[in-house]
Amino acid sequence: MLFQITHYPGTKMDMDSIVSLCKRRGFLFQSSEIYGGLQGFWDYGPLGVELKRNVKDAWWRDMVSGHDDMSTLAGAPSPYAMEGLDCTIIMHPQIWKCSGHYDLFHDYMVDCRETKKRYRHDQVNGRWVEAKGKKVFVTAPASDEEQEVMTKRALKFFGLRNKNIDDLKWDGDVVCLTTIEDFGEVLGPDAKEKGTLTEPREFNLMFKTFVGALSGEEGAAYLRPETAQGIFVNFKNVLDSTRHRLPLGIAQIGKSFRNEITPRNFTFRSREFEQMEIEFFCHPDESHKWYQFWRDRRLKWYHDLGVSSDNLIMREHSPEEAAHYSTGTADIEYAFPFMAEGEYGELEGIAHRGNFDLRSHMEGKLDEKSDTLEVQLGDDGKPKWKGSGKDLSYRDDLSGEKYIPHVIEPSAGADRAVLAFLCEAYEVDEQPDEKGKMQKREVMKFHPRLAPIKAAVFPLVKKDGMPEVAKEIYLTLKKDFKVFYDEKGSVGKRYRRQDEAGTPYCITVDGQTSEDQTVTIRDRDTLAQDRVKIDELASIIRNRIES
């Protein structure tokens, strides 16, 4: 056996250990747990809420409130302004029709139990056919060749050869699957047996609700599936009220909702989640430089908060994968422990969206598939979803130029960032106990800015006036930081408890304190202790957190 191993830097334990610690220490709980839980919803506990707030505060301060709008940041084409916004979760339903979310998310689907394939209910056609005394409704995906496909499939189903094609007795015309009520005699588009299709189910990724007393379609509204649209529809308001010139970024942090089919992997894919989004409006000619700037800036943000570059990648979307109108889309991805080796999960997407969104809200829903992005027309030749008709273009007072701004969208998931920081922080190492024997230590190595508790205050022992002094220090520090007081158990045990919570600093009042007004401050990662003056504690902690 090998006893020399004392430390496993960067050791990634399995997800179960992290989930277990999160529950035990109060980072994350399953929503509605005492009623059996609810799939895709998670609650943040006492430590979790501090961690998540710190993540959001760090983002807001670094991107918005602390932004230096006087200088040209490294890699940026010019100085730029940043503003914040907080929109409602329920917005005018037309917003989701013009944004494309309504059409995309609003389908009835049928599943095939045999082949596990899923089809849009209204895009499967079929026809009754009879042979060998049996009758079946044979189907095919709606297309120009659907009759040929159906014939082939009918022959195969009845076990007939091509020369017996005349044995097939067709009954009626080709009709849509939506006209069939009972699927018992339906042969699915790829199935060998009949009756394998499920009932059509509404496949709506937007949560539906009703505004006002009307519960019919008139009052139908949706919980936002993203925060971005609130920024687009307020673009003019922000511009007019702040007197900013472009380039201008508008930021928002808020809840979004998607009725995911398969929520999985702890909080990674939740149905209720929080986004941190920026819509950055700029001149079309400079947009690609800004796209590059935001990719680099956002990747650096995760690095600066302690995410190792080994676990973080920037993945450029292929042209097929990116939206048609986007001239650049990249994901910042993290090697979550629940992903397979070499695979990554998305933390944030940075998309060059051109003028697609602003134009959609001006003119009406654009056809993503059209080369020049024309307004999508309905059967009556009018716009399928009518836009606001408001002019959302920008006029540059200096050059006199008028244009529809292009948009760079760095869109981050707050809960995914929290999860990545949790996974990144989790480490198991070995530290000696009082007898010098190596003991396993579970420690959350959060960046001090993100740590839920910044410092813990202990009396070395519960006597000789040490608790009184420690409590005084605790109450003083509490004015500036989230701190924690503990006098229970041995001091070694209290250190370990704080290691699990990720507290970077532990302050201990000992026998020397009453003589010279000093205490020790112990570092979570190195276990090193410095003796410092009580008066200087607050500034020392602040300096260490900031650096």
Add this chain to the structure above:
RNA sequence: GCGGGUGUAGCUCAGUGGCUAGAGCGUCACGUUGCCAACGUGAAUGUCGUCGGUUCGAAUCCGAUCACCCGCUCCA
């Protein structure tokens, strides 16, 4: 959505039809304790995920359901 697995104390788990359901860790109290999971004494903690069925008797067998994990599918 489909298939497989799991569900017992705060956490990790034992308990294959029969007495009042257990262990380790954790938690709490008292004492002791002088810097990295100490020790002693004592205590609390469970509708055995939920609902129903079989049975004289169910944590245990059966069915349904909910949740989590794995694989497929999906993924703005």
